[in-house]
Amino acid sequence: MDYFWELFFSGLTRGSIYALIALGYTMVYGIIELINFAHGEVYMIGAFVGMVVAGVLTSFGFPAMSIMVLASMAAVVYAAAYGYTLEKIAYRPLRNAPRLSPLISAIGMSIFLQNYVMLSQTSDFLSFPKLTPEFVFLEKYSSVIGSSDFLIIVVAAVVMIALSLFIKFTRMGKAMRATAQNRKMAMLVGVNVDQVISATFIIGSSLAAVGGVLIGSHIGQINFFIGFIAGIKAFTAAVLGGIGSIPGAVLGGLILGWTESFCTGYVSSDYEDVFAFALLVIILIFRPSGLLGKAPVQKV
């Protein structure tokens, strides 16, 4: 039974990270109906910035607690800045282009960012400093859930609750929902759509950076390629839950995390990534709008 709980919690940890990244996909898709292919790369850049800042601060001899806070903040700020710039360069000039164009420029951006990080930070796996403090969470369960697992689950939950409150109650949140429903109408009633889209990219990228720092510190090493697989999986999570739906992204992330965890635990660890992709294909065949999504209305 211990094994089951171990798999359960490792699935929950993975799932929380997927959900964090998936939120970025879902929000962007909800507003401009575009898959931000470079989102996984923003997550990767967040992780790298966290690592570099932590390394620099360590060499200056900062205390451990402040390193954790400062490195995470830097990662969030930088990822947000990258997300914002990305939107400005690769998506905004293509706002009115045919649908294939922004998708291809997004793929181009993703390849560019990957190689940019690879050339400046080498293609090796670099070790990520342990940012989370070691502690024992409930002695009885210490064998199945470690401190960093616990931290990831808690941080992810807090961030997601904060996000849903933000979207529900703030002015910007309302503007976002309005834009997601109908961009033109939102513009007519005085919503600054450009600003809303930028804000969406900034928020989505920050969430991805939180995920990047958490997973980096959890696994202990990163390289330039981590964004690719994480991006596809987070996208799978977003589709699974119904793209455009925020609770859907969370649900999808958790389901994906558990699926992977249990399948690798009980079936075979060789095909870890295959399960995720197979799940994606199956979901799209039987329920293309996802678990919580609405069936898309075709606009003629």
Added chain:
Amino acid sequence: MEGLKKSLLVSVWFMFLVLPIMGVFVDSIGHVVIWRLERVLYVGICTFFLSYLWRFMIRKKEEGRKVDEESGEEQETVLSKIFDNPAVYYPLLAGILIFALAFPELFSMYQVNIMISALIYVVLGLGLNIVVGLAGLLDLGYVAFYAVGAYSYALMNLYWGVNFWFALPIGALLGAFCGILLGFPVLRLRGDYLAIVTLGFGEIIRLILENWGDFTHGPSGISNIPRPDFFGLFTGLSNSIHFMYYMMIVLVIFTIFIVNRLKNSRIGRAWQALREDEIACQAMGIDKVKTKLMAFALGATWAGLVGVVFAAKTSFINPASFTFLESAIILSIVVLGGMGSILGVILGALVLILLPEYLRAFSEYRMLVFGATMVLVMVFRPQGLIRDVRRKIDIKAVKKALGESNE
């Protein structure tokens, strides 16, 4: 003055962006921080000037759009004007053909080898062009069919000793079969969903090849795949490479012929209609399922076919040759060359594959440039190098002709 201020801001912003990634390297083993701030400065200087260029290009694009809207016509490019003129076109074609035939005599074996791989990409690009360019279905897992072709030859040769000429049609058929296999479940999907599912499919194939160690030899790959022999002729390395080169030339010409005929056929028109407007297309009575499946299957056929050639050419394959990056390269060939345009795709393949080979010094930056070009082309020249010229009916001329006959 305004421009100066803007450019300064842009360059400061980019220097801020690249600071942690390019400016600092943390050696995690020795806990040494290496500062490389001069690079950040270079980036700042470059972006200062590039931002001027960027704004200039955006302005020009806006003006171009206005002109297009006013005249109601798409402007033809210089290149397509040249190629439309038969007095230039046919001699040029003959010249290229003669050059292509004489190529192995003129250049070294190394060059011929590079040319073979460039020609492989030409066929791949033309195959993907059916799916993406004509039918408008974004396929990011195209390399999976290429892998299917390559592995079908390698495995059949390994286990049953099947020779190249039998493997060639079988590889093509298996490619087509996989195309239909992928096509069926994803028929209902469009655009972005389709892109991600095909990407997932490509990764599934690669992961299976990598993990099914007993059957595919896993990551270590399969070696000693024989080159094609032609009734015992063309033995020896140099001869067989020359033979493969000529075979590729024939294959490319064959592909161009078929794709060109397909493009203007009933099914080709149906693809293009589907690309433009799916709902209207269905309303016109086009069978969506059949049309899409045909596109997938025909596109995959070429990939399977050329996959066999690839396995024979390198005589060693492993799953690392079939990553997503490869799909992205083929896609960028189609996109940069000009979606739907056959000539564009050929030029795109030659430029993208040959250029990095000759610019060895920059080979590290190849993918960086790839990515940046994909973005820039989409922003400034979405139609690619050569725009696909569509046949149009000049309504004014028709009216005039009708009017004259009425009088």
